[in-house]
Amino acid sequence: MTEPATVHDPSDYRPTPGYHDEVYLPDGSPRDYARPMAEELERMGPEQLAAAGRRRDAIFMQQGITFDATGEDGPVKDRPFPLDLVPRIMPGEEWTHIKRGLAQRIRALNHFVDDVYHGREIVHAGIVPWNLIVSRSHFARAVHGIRPPGGVYTHVAGCDLVRDEEGWKVLEDNVRTPSGISYVLENRVAMTRLVPSLFQSYRVRPVDHYPQLLLAALRAVAPSTDDEATVVVWTPGPLNSAYFEHAFLARQMGVELVEASDLVVRDDVLYMRTTSGLRRVHSVYRRLDDDYVDPLEFRPESLLGVPGLVRAYRAGTVAVANAFGTGVADDKAIYHYVPEMVKFYLGEEPILDNVKTYLLSDPEQLEYVLPRLDQLVIKPTSESGGKGVFIGPSTPADELEALAEVLKVEPQKWIAQEVVKLSTVPTSDLDGTVAARHVDLRPFAVFGETIKIVPGGLTRVAMREGSMIVNSSQGGGSKDTWVLEDGEDSDRAEPPDVVRQELPALPDMRYGGWSDQEQQQQQTSTERGRAHACPHRA
Amino acid sequence: MNFQITFTTGYEYDSVVTDNLNALRVRPATTSSQRVDDFHVRIDPETRLHRHTDYFGTEVIEFGIPKPHESMTIDVRARVVTTQSPYPDEASWEAIGAPAYAEAAGEFLMPTGTEPPDALLEEFDQMARATSPLATLLLLCELIPDRFEYKPGTTYVGSTVEDLIRGGAGVCQDFVHLALILLRRQGIAARYVSGYLWAAPQDGGSDSVEVDTHAWLEALLPASGGRGEPVWVGADPTNRILATESHVKIGHGRFYADVPPVKGVYRGGAEAKLAAAVSMTRLDPTTSARA
Numbered sequence: 001m002t003e004p005a006t007v008h009d010p011s012d013y014r015p016t017p018g019y020h021d022e023v024y025l026p027d028g029s030p031r032d033y034a035r036p037m038a039e040e041l042e043r044m045g046p047e048q049l050a051a052a053g054r055r056r057d058a059i060f061m062q063q064g065i066t067f068d069a070t071g072e073d074g075p076v077k078d079r080p081f082p083l084d085l086v087p088r089i090m091p092g093e094e095w096t097h098i099k100r101g102l103a104q105r106i107r108a109l110n111h112f113v114d115d116v117y118h119g120r121e122i123v124h125a126g127i128v129p130w131n132l133i134v135s136r137s138h139f140a141r142a143v144h145g146i147r148p149p150g151g152v153y154t155h156v157a158g159c160d161l162v163r164d165e166e167g168w169k170v171l172e173d174n175v176r177t178p179s180g181i182s183y184v185l186e187n188r189v190a191m192t193r194l195v196p197s198l199f200q201s202y203r204v205r206p207v208d209h210y211p212q213l214l215l216a217a218l219r220a221v222a223p224s225t226d227d228e229a230t231v232v233v234w235t236p237g238p239l240n241s242a243y244f245e246h247a248f249l250a251r252q253m254g255v256e257l258v259e260a261s262d263l264v265v266r267d268d269v270l271y272m273r274t275t276s277g278l279r280r281v282h283s284v285y286r287r288l289d290d291d292y293v294d295p296l297e298f299r300p301e302s303l304l305g306v307p308g309l310v311r312a313y314r315a316g317t318v319a320v321a322n323a324f325g326t327g328v329a330d331d332k333a334i335y336h337y338v339p340e341m342v343k344f345y346l347g348e349e350p351i352l353d354n355v356k357t358y359l360l361s362d363p364e365q366l367e368y369v370l371p372r373l374d375q376l377v378i379k380p381t382s383e384s385g386g387k388g389v390f391i392g393p394s395t396p397a398d399e400l401e402a403l404a405e406v407l408k409v410e411p412q413k414w415i416a417q418e419v420v421k422l423s424t425v426p427t428s429d430l431d432g433t434v435a436a437r438h439v440d441l442r443p444f445a446v447f448g449e450t451i452k453i454v455p456g457g458l459t460r461v462a463m464r465e466g467s468m469i470v471n472s473s474q475g476g477g478s479k480d481t482w483v484l485e486d487g488e489d490s491d492r493a494e495p496p497d498v499v500r501q502e503l504p505a506l507p508d509m510r511y512g513g514w515s516d517q518e519q520q521q522q523q524t525s526t527e528r529g530r531a532h533a534c535p536h537r538a
Numbered sequence: 539m540n541f542q543i544t545f546t547t548g549y550e551y552d553s554v555v556t557d558n559l560n561a562l563r564v565r566p567a568t569t570s571s572q573r574v575d576d577f578h579v580r581i582d583p584e585t586r587l588h589r590h591t592d593y594f595g596t597e598v599i600e601f602g603i604p605k606p607h608e609s610m611t612i613d614v615r616a617r618v619v620t621t622q623s624p625y626p627d628e629a630s631w632e633a634i635g636a637p638a639y640a641e642a643a644g645e646f647l648m649p650t651g652t653e654p655p656d657a658l659l660e661e662f663d664q665m666a667r668a669t670s671p672l673a674t675l676l677l678l679c680e681l682i683p684d685r686f687e688y689k690p691g692t693t694y695v696g697s698t699v700e701d702l703i704r705g706g707a708g709v710c711q712d713f714v715h716l717a718l719i720l721l722r723r724q725g726i727a728a729r730y731v732s733g734y735l736w737a738a739p740q741d742g743g744s745d746s747v748e749v750d751t752h753a754w755l756e757a758l759l760p761a762s763g764g765r766g767e768p769v770w771v772g773a774d775p776t777n778r779i780l781a782t783e784s785h786v787k788i789g790h791g792r793f794y795a796d797v798p799p800v801k802g803v804y805r806g807g808a809e810a811k812l813a814a815a816v817s818m819t820r821l822d823p824t825t826s827a828r829a
Contacts, residue, residue, distance in 0.1 A: 142593070300801070515807060521690075
């Protein structure tokens with residue numbers, strides 16, 4: 001690993017040739033909208049920036065804003081979440097383009113989920129093959145024919161975007177339980193505290209209204225006539241890597257954070273246990289996969305869930321965000337078809353493009369890809385969070401050979417994508433020097449009555465020179481994303497409508513765990529059956 | 539044939555349980571060769587029933603018993619009329635390559651992720667290849683009971699095909715799971731069928747016999763000469779026969795877990811004792827089966 005060629009004076013910063021730098025032009029001069037920040041960074045110098053970084057680590061550790069990662073020596077627990085103190089700045093006009101493109105894409109994905117579990121029109125139209133859909137691991141037979149309250153499935157979406165020299169593209173969709181929004185909010189708070197001078201020349205659109213947007217959406221889809229629908233956040237528990245975020249969102253929305261043992265279905269209604277008895281729940285923001293939500297309908301060996309929840313959902317007495325079965329839409333093999341979905345369901349041209357993708361289930365595309373593994377990114381179709389991804393150019397030849405064998409055996413479980421030349425943003429090193437690092441962007445959209453997207457989103461940054469791996473679980477960091485108040489539309493916060501729910505605390509007593517009903521094996525003895533010779537073969 | 543079916547399942551728990559939630563797939567299906575005249579489910583302790591039709595078209599009856607209890611009984615009664623399906627046409631292997639065949643086959647041709655390693659199946663692939671899809675189906679109905687011993691107790695409800703092959707013995711559920719995989723490997727779409735099987739009493743006297751729920755399969759066979767729709771044909775590898783009018787179908791799926799007769803969970807750590815009995819009575823003993 002060579003030491004990054006950092007520059008000690010930001011004015012000496014040079015973008016990497018061939019990559020779009022979002023702050024500096026190829027000649028080293030800042031773009032107009034970024035000039036005030038570049039000048040302020042220069043004024044501060046590396047020492048001030050490094051000192052602010054040390055204060056940041058202390059604050060994050062103290063507040064428990066940490067994450068677990070896989071380091072070179074194995075798992076690393078509880079590291080402070082690495083917020084880079086150099087913000088990413090986006091002109092309002094650029095954001096408007098992204099926002100429209102995302103809203104369009106999410107509407108199309110929502111249509112697709114509805115279609116998959118109902119009329120399958122996109123299949124009958126010959127656009128997406130049915131065999132591909134039913135073979136996705138997140139295709140949920142249990143929710144076939146169920147239309148959730150409001151017809152909304154993808155209440156929270158966190159699609160990953162990238163920017164290269166051609167512009168913005170969608171790298172992957174995420175409409176199951178995308179995480180990271182708490183970092184967006186915490187990052188903004190930390191930035192105003194640690195480097196207030198950077199904000200001096202800017203009007204940055206706020207992000208702190210996200211919990212209100214989410215709560216409003218969860219209430220909008222709740223099957224309840226009064227305004228006081230009971231909303232809960234369902235977490236798998238403190239051992240989950242995103243538990244901090246679950247607790248954060250529940251606290252910010254003023255709703256109860258619950259685990260499976262706090263919930264019970266009676267008849268076809270979901271209730272929460274409280275010290276004063278059962279209380280009906282109208283809307284659940286669940287932060288765990290379909291597999292674990294209801295042992296009667298999904299993975300039977302999982303006794304972590306709430307038995308009967310799918311029954312309540314089917315009866316329409318509870319809204320679940322995101323709806324069950326949405327994972328079929330963010331599967332990486334389905335991703336390929338999203339631009340087609342936009343045309344088919346909305347009759348519009350896609351505003352945001354896909355990255356060039358090869359479906360390996362197609363023998364022709366597989367044949368094209370196999371000799372080019374060293375130039376492509378290979379991804380398993382059903383994973384998320386960068387798991388199981390091979391980046392061809394940085395993968396040893398013997399691993400690629402082994403991968404090729406796997407692809408030949410199960411091509412339908414993989415896709416290949418062209419390597420995207422991720423844009424760069426100046427990023428601070430430990431000593432406060434600044435160098436170009438690659439970034440992506442995960443904006444967070446909330447779909448209740450309409451689709452609302454918080455300005456910006458989570459910018460993830462690869463902390464090593466040249467690296468394109470931005471996942472926080474693999475050493476990536478994040479940046480505060482500033483959408484400037486200079487466009488025509490504005491994303492001001494909705495007027496606060498948070499009415500804190502006054503709830504009795506949950507009882508300390510946890511109920512006993514669940515047991516599996518013994519199933520009867522299907523068996524009929526041959527002896528008895530033998531009495532029946534086949535009439536046709538006698 | 540005309541049957542009265544009584545399916546009683548009793549659970550005795552060794553301590554108190556609550557929130558006993560269950561999903562039943564026990565109602566005989568309505569098909570071109572089967573009609574349901576009467577169907578009732580009664581639960582003790584008494585509770586409200588919820589019904590819906592699942593993805594594969596099977597009626598599901600769900601209920602929950604919230605109050606503490608130490609035993610539960612599920613009592614199912616049905617009157618069913620069945621008729622014998624016509625003997626399937628013989629069609630060539632080429633016919634399964636037709637687009638109409640793939641369309642009708644849908645996901646019942648696809649691997650389900652429950653397949654054992656290829657190496658365990660290769661010996662069967664060779665043996666199962668017969669002169670036509672129908673011949674392969676009939677051959678498998680002999681091959682599997684020849685090769686494996688029918689022996690209750692060697693496998694359990696969650697056993698895999700790999701368990702069957704390695705253990706050399708199993709029950710109808712296991713035989714069907716293996717047959718399904720082998721059929722799909724030959725390009726023949728196949729699905730698991732759960733149901734009731736009437737067995738004529740050995741003494742020839744009474745027409746009421748104790749049976750169990752049974753498993754067989756349906757294979758999609760092309761129409762002969764490539765004309766007409768492919769047809770799902772029932773076959774029972776446990777009994778070496780094609781399905782008869784003694785087979786009363788409940789529903790089908792990719793495998794057992796798509797159509798379990800009773801599936802449930804309850805709160806509390808109690809052990810349960812399960813007693814299940816199916817009794818089938820022929821209501822038309824004097825009528826000829828081939829009438």
